[in-house]
Amino acid sequence: MKRILLVCGAGMSTSLLVTKMQKAAKERGIEVEIAATSGESIDKEIENVDVLLLGPQIRYKKDEFKKKYGDKFPIEVIDPMDYGMMNGEKVLDFALKLIGEK
Amino acid sequence: MHVASSIERIKSGKDIVNNQLENIKKVYEREFEVANFLRKRIQDQFKIKVPEDEVGFVAMFLCLEEEVMEKDERVGIVVAMHGEAAATSIADVSNRLLGEDIVVGYNMPLDQKPEVALDNLTNIVRRINKGKGVLLLVDMGSLALFGDMIYERTGITVKTVEMVSTPMVLEAARKALLKASLEEVYDAVVNLSPYVGRIYRDNVNFDRALEKNVIVTACITGEGTAVKLKNFLEKELHLREKGIDVIPLKIENKRDFRRKLTRIREEKNVLAVVSAVDPEDESFVYISTSEIFDRRNIHRLQGKIDALSQLETIDNMRDVIKENLGIDSERYIFSFKKFFVTLMNAGVELNKDITIGLIIHIACAIERILRRRELPLIKNFDDFIKHYPDEFDLIKKAVTFFEEEFDIEIPDGECVMIMKLVYSL
Structure with a gap:
């Protein structure tokens, strides 16, 4: 199963978004694992990740993550509008597109 | 200036x-x-x-x-006219335009005996007099003589103006709201000239065409500085393209300023105020007049203006918070704006990404605190407090708006988290 990981400062606001993405995935019958984590605990969650999405507020960490994880999986920032609107559908689309499996 | x-x-x-x-x-x-x-x-x-x-x-x-708080006393304003509804109608118009309940209307039907009208008006004057006297605006006839008679009966100073019109009542009420004396109110009405309230009149025009977002410029005399500030701001900061209008205001003092701002706020979204007088209101960005005229500040000012557009973003997030989180979104957005403006006034520039992140993050944190659930812990948050003492103090100060609104205490660890987001640490 594909695994999507979202990261933000505390992992709190992204977990809200994760709930909405999970709902969207279920409605569409897509089997996918979606999780949220904080910048600090990311190491524990990073295994088997297929795509890593950053909350826009920690956009500045993108380079740091790229350096750390290389090209093992795509690393992108979530669109601020989708993030602000907690648009689970769109962020799920974005993640699946990055994985290349839609 | x-x-x-x-x-x-x-x-x-x-x-x-x-x-x-x-x-x-x-x-x-x-x-x-x-x-x-x-x-x-x-x-x-x-x-x-x-x-x-x-x-x-x-x-x-x-x-x-x-400036000390003046006594909260106003001259009373009564409009008395012949007819079934003329007086109350003018009073109503004035009160609504000024957003205050200060003008009292008295209708004297044509078949009402003058004695009855006099009795009624005497009672009204007694009721609304707060020690500063009453201005009586009348149309014609016996009503014009009542002022002196009421004075005789009650000892309350009443001045009478004849041939009343709506602009006169408006001017009287406006003056009275400014706590002017009866003489001043009277003079203002009698000498009513097209020049009076030039800026105020501009406002009325604005009200129709204005954009929703406004910046208010204000000066004490209102005869030029506020308009100059307006021109300067529009030119230097390209406000037109940003859909922000500027309202020049004439103010008498801080209280008057606050009152006028309240009135404008009923219809417009006030982003910032530019004035020599700080209205001391956390919901506006305050820019002092001297700040504007120091050329070196223009860049910083531009940053502030750009950030202002985010206040709209904040408003737009109300529904998202309402749908996704178990907290009162109205109160949350209200306090978030104060939080945001406090940071801005302290010179912190937040971009849209961070603002959106903060809105959701803090909402989550408040929800957890209210439900007594644990907050994610940050390792070594004490170190952050040690390394960024000033930043931490500012955050502590800014979060008090949430603490007061929701009657909660936001722990230091959480403040560090917010600080990390604010300053991208």
């Missing part, structure tokens, strides 16, 4: 009247002395004669900080 437009005004031969002059001389004796000294220097320098009224305004500048 003020003196420059004064000199311009004097040179063009225009007079300005300072109704508070006598009051200023008495109450702010020392400030008036200093202003008088400045007057001499300006007179010598520019070879002009500066009237005492101008000196009074300058004295007001000097004493702004010490």
